[in-house]
Amino acid sequence: MVSQGGAPGSTAARGRQVGGRAGQGRGYAGRWGGRKGNGKGRTRRGRDMRQSRTFIPTLRESPADAEIASHRLLVRAGYLRKVASGIYEFLPLGTRVVQRISRIIREEMNAAGAQEVMLPIMQPRELWEESGRWAKYGPEMMRLKDRAGRDFGLGPTHEEVITDLVRNNVSSYRDLPLNLYQIGTKFRDEVRPRFGLLRAREFLMKDAYSFDRDEEGMRLSYKAMYEAYGRIFTRCGCTWRAVEAATGLIGGDISHEFMVPAEVGEDHIALCDSCSYSANLELAGYRRTETPRGEGKAMERVSTPGMRTIEEVSGYLGMEPRRMVKCLMYLVEGKPVAVLVPGDREANEVKLARVLGTDEFRLFNESDWKEHPDYLQGFVGPVGLDSAEIIADESLRGAGGLACGANERDVHLVHVEEGRDFRPHSFADLTSARTGDPCPRCGEPMRVEAGIEVGQVFQLGLKYSEAMRCYYHDENGEVRPMYMGCYGIGVTRLMAAVVEQHHDERGIIWPLSVAPAFLHILALDYQREGRRKAAEDLYRECLEKGWEVLLDDREESAGVKFADADLLGIPFRAVIGRGYDEDGTLELQERATGQRARLTRENLFRRLEEARESFRDLAERGDM
RNA sequence: CGGGGUGUGGCGCAGCUUGGUCAGCGCGCAUGCUUUGGGAGCAUGAGGUCGGCGGUUCAAAUCCGCCCACCCCGACCA
Numbered sequence: 001m002v003s004q005g006g007a008p009g010s011t012a013a014r015g016r017q018v019g020g021r022a023g024q025g026r027g028y029a030g031r032w033g034g035r036k037g038n039g040k041g042r043t044r045r046g047r048d049m050r051q052s053r054t055f056i057p058t059l060r061e062s063p064a065d066a067e068i069a070s071h072r073l074l075v076r077a078g079y080l081r082k083v084a085s086g087i088y089e090f091l092p093l094g095t096r097v098v099q100r101i102s103r104i105i106r107e108e109m110n111a112a113g114a115q116e117v118m119l120p121i122m123q124p125r126e127l128w129e130e131s132g133r134w135a136k137y138g139p140e141m142m143r144l145k146d147r148a149g150r151d152f153g154l155g156p157t158h159e160e161v162i163t164d165l166v167r168n169n170v171s172s173y174r175d176l177p178l179n180l181y182q183i184g185t186k187f188r189d190e191v192r193p194r195f196g197l198l199r200a201r202e203f204l205m206k207d208a209y210s211f212d213r214d215e216e217g218m219r220l221s222y223k224a225m226y227e228a229y230g231r232i233f234t235r236c237g238c239t240w241r242a243v244e245a246a247t248g249l250i251g252g253d254i255s256h257e258f259m260v261p262a263e264v265g266e267d268h269i270a271l272c273d274s275c276s277y278s279a280n281l282e283l284a285g286y287r288r289t290e291t292p293r294g295e296g297k298a299m300e301r302v303s304t305p306g307m308r309t310i311e312e313v314s315g316y317l318g319m320e321p322r323r324m325v326k327c328l329m330y331l332v333e334g335k336p337v338a339v340l341v342p343g344d345r346e347a348n349e350v351k352l353a354r355v356l357g358t359d360e361f362r363l364f365n366e367s368d369w370k371e372h373p374d375y376l377q378g379f380v381g382p383v384g385l386d387s388a389e390i391i392a393d394e395s396l397r398g399a400g401g402l403a404c405g406a407n408e409r410d411v412h413l414v415h416v417e418e419g420r421d422f423r424p425h426s427f428a429d430l431t432s433a434r435t436g437d438p439c440p441r442c443g444e445p446m447r448v449e450a451g452i453e454v455g456q457v458f459q460l461g462l463k464y465s466e467a468m469r470c471y472y473h474d475e476n477g478e479v480r481p482m483y484m485g486c487y488g489i490g491v492t493r494l495m496a497a498v499v500e501q502h503h504d505e506r507g508i509i510w511p512l513s514v515a516p517a518f519l520h521i522l523a524l525d526y527q528r529e530g531r532r533k534a535a536e537d538l539y540r541e542c543l544e545k546g547w548e549v550l551l552d553d554r555e556e557s558a559g560v561k562f563a564d565a566d567l568l569g570i571p572f573r574a575v576i577g578r579g580y581d582e583d584g585t586l587e588l589q590e591r592a593t594g595q596r597a598r599l600t601r602e603n604l605f606r607r608l609e610e611a612r613e614s615f616r617d618l619a620e621r622g623d624m
Numbered sequence: 625c626g627g628g629g630u631g632u633g634g635c636g637c638a639g640c641u642u643g644g645u646c647a648g649c650g651c652g653c654a655u656g657c658u659u660u661g662g663g664a665g666c667a668u669g670a671g672g673u674c675g676g677c678g679g680u681u682c683a684a685a686u687c688c689g690c691c692c693a694c695c696c697c698g699a700c701c702a
Contacts, residue, residue: 060651060663061636065695085694140701191625191700199701248702257702267702282702350702363699453702525660559662566662577661587661 046543049517051552055092058564068264070499071196073508077567079516086193086201088492093568096516096548097495098204102183104235104513105206105489112228114179114208119161121185125151127160130468137249142189154187157250159464159486162209166482167470170211176472176482177217179225181208183491195264197496198452204491211482213474215461218483222254222459225487229258229455232489235619236498237511238454243269244279245456246350250486252460258489259451260497267453270433274444281448282350285440286433288393290342292323294400297415299383304412308378310343313412317403320344325396325404325416327380329388331368332361336375340382340392340424345431347393355391355428374407381405382422383413392424393431452497453490460484502592508569509592512615517548519608520570524558524577531576538574538586538601547608566591572611574604 056078065082066072074080079094090098106116122144128134134153142154155161162180170178186205193201210221226242233240238260245257257280259269270284271277279285307313314321324343329336330352337356341347353359369377374387381404382390396402400417416422435447464470465481474480495514502509512518519542523535535551542549550570552561558577565573575587585598588607599607 057634059635064630064636067696082694138701188701192698194696246702250702280702456702522661527660555660557660557662557664559660559664561660562662564663575661579661 046545046547046549048543049548049550051550052554054550056568057091058567066196068195068198068500069503070198070264070496073499073503073567073569074196074496077508077569080196082196086190086199088197088200088202090492093516094495097510097514098491100514100516101236101491101495101498102204102206105183105232105491108228108232108235109181109206109208112179112224114181114210114225117165117180117182119155119158119165119182119184121155121187122152123155123158123161125153127164127468128153131160131163131464132467133160133249140188140190142187156186156188157486157488158182158207159209159250159460159484160468163464163468163470163484166209166211167465167468170482171472173213173472173474177210177212177221179208179210179221181206181487195266195496197492198264199266200492203493206489206491208487210485210487211465211470212485213472213480213483215483218459218461218485222457222485225457225485226256229457229487229489233258233260233454233494235513236494237513238494238498238501240454241269241271241278241451243271244283246280246282247458250456250458250460251463252458252486254459256457257453258455258457260454260494260501261449261451262497262500263450264500265450265452267451268432268448269451270437270446270448272439272442272444272446275439275442277439277441277446281432282348283354284433284446285429286437286446287440287443288395288397289438290322291395291397291399292320292401293398294402294415294417296400299416299421300414301406302412302414303410304379305410307410307412313403314343317412317414319403319414323402325382325402327382327385327405329364329368329372329375329380330361331364332356332389333358336364336368336372336388337361338380338382338385338388338390339430340390340396341431342393342395345393345395347430348432351428351430351432355426355430376405376407376409379405379407379409379411381407381413381416382424383407383416385422390422390424391426391428391430392418394427394429395431396424397427452493452500454494454497455487455489457487458485460486503569506563507567510569510571512571512611513619515569515571517550517570518572518612519547519549520552520565520568520573521549522552522561522565522573522575522577524561524575526553526555528581531580534580534586535576538576541605572608 058078059076062072063075066075074094078091079097080091081089083089125134141156144152146152166178183204183206185202187202190199190201193199208225212218212221240258240260242256242258245255247255259267268281270279270281304313304316307316310321310324310326314324321343326341326343328339328347330339339347339352383404384407396418398418402416403412403414404416406413433446433448436445439446461483462481465484470482471479472482498511498514499508502511521535521539523531526532539549539551569591571591573589573591575589579585579587579598585600586604587596587598588604589596
């Protein structure tokens with residue numbers, strides 16, 4: 001089995017082997033729960049999973065509140081139940097899947113030199129004050145008081161706690177690098193939980209934190225995690241891609257997100273197939289090649305009675321929306337700022353936050369318009385707008401032939417040219433790329449696709465170590481802050497993502513690596529003595545091999561058993577039915593392909609062993 | 625937080641407009657018999673004070689008010 005890692009400062013902690021597998025080869029034997037050999041005195045070594053005695057409440061109908069496949073199927077198939085909005089119970093099969101995913105994560109984390117710890121969910125306010133995030137995190141952090149009235153937060157993430165742990169116990173360069181991780185419950189009081197496990201309030205997360213002497217070390221730690229993440233998602237059966245990402249509340253400079261492409265994903269990423277540039281749409285750049293040009297005509301006023309929206313005005317004037325200047329009024333730290341973007345684009349507020357250097361801003365609301373009556377909602381334009389700072393999207397640099405509000409009721413201006421008629425205080429990248437926009441690196445057209453963020457890695461640098469005084473002594477006795485990184489995987493979200501990528505209309509199709517069982521034995525007409533005995537024998541034999549097997553020993557009709565088996569999605573199915581009566585053969589079905597074969601008992605085992613063997617090879621190579 | 629919607633046995637729903645044998649249907653559950661290769665049939669049965677509180681009325685699942693929960697869209701979050 002895999003080493004659980006050593007104490008701080010041990011070989012396991014120091015033995016960095018970027019990109020490789022530090023430590024010993026991982027034990028893939030008994031992937032379905034089985035120890036191999038040496039089970040003397042015990043006839044059964046696999047877990048006993050008789051369906052009649054296992055808590056798998058399947059539903060014939062979809063629950064009314066489930067919209068997406070993963071949510072619907074996980075509930076219908078008896079893996080999951082909701083107890084409150086965004087809060088779920090994992091039933092035995094769901095728990096199995098979580099454990100299997102967790103196991104893959106542990107193997108890869110341990111192999112990459114990280115050590116597992118367990119950190120508290122409930123964390124004292126004081127730590128969060130140190131990092132400044134008690135104020136900054138906002139209502140998303142669940143807060144509570146103990147009986148003495150002391151403030152605590154339920155950890156939405158664990159940088160503070162881990163930094164506190166390390167600063168108090170690590171003080172020498174000899175103990176670095178150090179990488180600690182946990183798999184634990186996180187709580188985030190999401191504004192709007194939805195999509196089952198994809199956006200839950202309480203969820204399981206693997207989070208790791210690395211501590212290094214310098215930036216170079218941090219980069220190596222980052223690289224090791226990045227590569228481990230790729231292996232983890234691949235082994236869980238996901239297609240994925242890593243993209244450049246924004247850092248948000250966690251902070252730091254460099255970050256990548258691991259995205260699992262899926263229609264239902266809430267994130268969007270821009271991809272270039274020519275040069276492999278890929279980034280979250282929040283920060284993906286694109287080249288401005290569509291900048292409209294003018295013909296040197298003089299600016300002109302036109303009457304646009306009652307027309308406030310881009311659609312209304314552009315339709316009335318017969319101009320393309322991209323020639324309209326959308327002038328958005330923002331209140332930035334209490335001051336009005338005009339943000340100019342082409343009429344056919346939206347402002348990207350993540351980019352805007354970067355440019356403004358603050359996230360204290362919002363689009364004008366009703367009362368803001370009232371308080372600033374000199375800005376006429378629907379007719380604001382950059383020409384003659386002296387009272388506000390004006391920042392414009394890059395695509396408006398040198399643009400001409402534009403139309404915009406005249407800062408006068410029911411009037412717009414046409415033939416407007418940037419540079420001649422108005423001049424923004426600055427230009428910046430303020431809009432999101434769309435499919436077809438040119439790649440910022442190579443200029444080829446990109447595409448935008450939806451994905452589920454299943455993991456994110458950050459180079460934190462000194463953000464927390466300086467704020468929280470997490471220092472060490474180097475060889476010369478100098479006191480230096482540690483360079484940190486942090487690395488998260490949404491374990492339960494990953495489970496949902498796997499289902500999103502692996503299901504059909506009838507149910508889940510688990511990849512072998514994370515399936516709650518390897519084989520599902522269905523004995524049809526279980527009452528028939530011969531079939532029952534055959535099923536029991538097969539079951540026992542599988543258990544002795546250490547396989548995880550689910551035996552459908554219920555006295556249900558064939559249709560019910562098949563339908564439930566499709567729903568549960570266990571990769572292989574052995575059916576004992578008519579074929580068995582006729583010539584003693586069993587039918588092996590593969591859930592993913594639907595392939596069926598009537599086999600003798602010996603051949604059935606041979607085929608299953610082959611499947612396990614080829615899977616094991618894939619796993620060793622990191623292809624699975 | 626804004627907008628919309630829903631809350632009726634374990635699950636999915638009807639009933640509400642036009643208060644009064646409306647507490648009902650399907651699935652599930654229990655018992656018995658017959659069934660068993662794609663969600664079986666017959667029979668019998670258990671189970672809901674209709675989200676909560678208050679009001680109107682002779683009478684409220686149904687009308688009114690407040691509250692709560694859940695869902696969707698948006699805002700938010702990363």
